[in-house]
Amino acid sequence: MSFVDLINAxxxxxxxxxxxxxxxxxxxxxxxxxxxxxxAERDRRVMAAMEAVR
Structure with missing residues (x-):
């Protein structure tokens, strides 16, 4: 099991x-x-949302 799978589990x-x-x-x-x-716009919006909560 990968580390990501472990976290998701x-x-x-x-x-x-x-x-x-x-x-x-x-x-x-x-x-x-x-x-x-x-x-590209989807990626930009997701990254902007993640940066906004920092």
Whole structure:
């Protein structure tokens, strides 16, 4: 099992909470127009959301 798989396995049952950056990135991905944007703009929005919570 990789390290990422281990983290995700612990996170699934609620043992490990998501970070503020992960939550912000998910909210950016849930925007109504997100999937209509070019990939570069999607990446920029996700990174901007993650930087904003630092």
């Amino acid at each position: 612990k996170r699934a049952p609620g043992h490990l909470p998501f970070t503020r950056g992960e939550i912000a990135a998910q909210r950016a991905r849930e925007a109504a127009d997100f999937h209509t944007l070019p990939q």
